[in-house]
Amino acid sequence: MGVRVQLLRVAALIGLLFLAGFLLPKLGPEAPGAYEGVVAAPTSPRLTGAPTPTTTVPGPPPGFPSMEYAPPEIEVPDGDPIPIDTKYGISYTVPGDWRNDSRAVAGWGGSGGSVTYGAIAIYGYDYCPEHHDGARKAMSGMTGRNGVDVATAAFEASRQAEIIFRDQPDDAVRIDYSGPVEFEIDGAPSVRYSVRASNIAQKFDCDPTEATFDVVATQGYSNATVAVFIVQTDQRIQGALARSVVDQVISTLRRKN
Numbered sequence: 001m002g003v004r005v006q007l008l009r010v011a012a013l014i015g016l017l018f019l020a021g022f023l024l025p026k027l028g029p030e031a032p033g034a035y036e037g038v039v040a041a042p043t044s045p046r047l048t049g050a051p052t053p054t055t056t057v058p059g060p061p062p063g064f065p066s067m068e069y070a071p072p073e074i075e076v077p078d079g080d081p082i083p084i085d086t087k088y089g090i091s092y093t094v095p096g097d098w099r100n101d102s103r104a105v106a107g108w109g110g111s112g113g114s115v116t117y118g119a120i121a122i123y124g125y126d127y128c129p130e131h132h133d134g135a136r137k138a139m140s141g142m143t144g145r146n147g148v149d150v151a152t153a154a155f156e157a158s159r160q161a162e163i164i165f166r167d168q169p170d171d172a173v174r175i176d177y178s179g180p181v182e183f184e185i186d187g188a189p190s191v192r193y194s195v196r197a198s199n200i201a202q203k204f205d206c207d208p209t210e211a212t213f214d215v216v217a218t219q220g221y222s223n224a225t226v227a228v229f230i231v232q233t234d235q236r237i238q239g240a241l242a243r244s245v246v247d248q249v250i251s252t253l254r255r256k257n
Contacts, residue, residue, distance in 0.1 A: 082100050088227040091254055101122055102121065105118045106122075117230060138232065155191075176198075178194040178195070
């Protein structure tokens with residue numbers, strides 16, 4: 001009998017606890033359902049550690065041609081002009097004493113941001129041995145833009161000279177911009193800007209004190225609706241690239257057959 005009474009008491013106690021757990025939440029007001037006058041408070045990325053929102057880079061229109069990899073390098077005899085195909089459906093040619101790095105990317109970076117181009121070719125690589133990353137006397141390259149027209153792409157790319165040539169926003173470097181030059185490449189409207197930087201600070205004696213940066217934007221035929229081509233040169237150094245060579249390289253821009 002004693003054992004049975006104890007079992008009945010335990011069962012009754014469990015039943016009371018279960019009933020209390022069921023009824024207690026009903027004593028207070030019910031929480032509103034989703035979006036019923038409840039707005040989440042905004043949180044600061046600095047407080048939460050969440051990444052700061054970034055602007056989405058526009059992609060090409062639906063169905064626009066694209067390729068995953070850049071075209072292979074074109075082999076030519078030593079000393080012959082070097083044709084370079086890009087994934088934007090545009091080709092260009094550099095002199096035979098340049099180096100074809102068309103499947104690589106290169107650029108500049110600093111406190112103001114970074115600038116990167118692919119489909120590159122390099123002239124005078126490693127001319128300044130003090131630079132461990134390999135200085136170059138000139139470089140050409142191409143990138144793509146979507147969501148802007150040719151004139152806007154050319155203007156915005158030319159103003160990246162502020163990132164390329166300045167160490168600080170208020171330094172002593174002087175940057176002079178040309179006006180836009182409109183022309184055509186295989187019948188497509190194109191815009192060119194020429195930029196000259198001077199009073200550039202030297203880290204080593206072989207560093208340039210002047211430089212140029214030429215930008216051409218034109219129609220893109222794959223991967224991007226606008227193709228942006230650049231030629232950057234170091235000046236006031238031994239063997240600096242002549243302006244006539246820059247003009248010659250730009251004149252070879254053409255739609256890939």
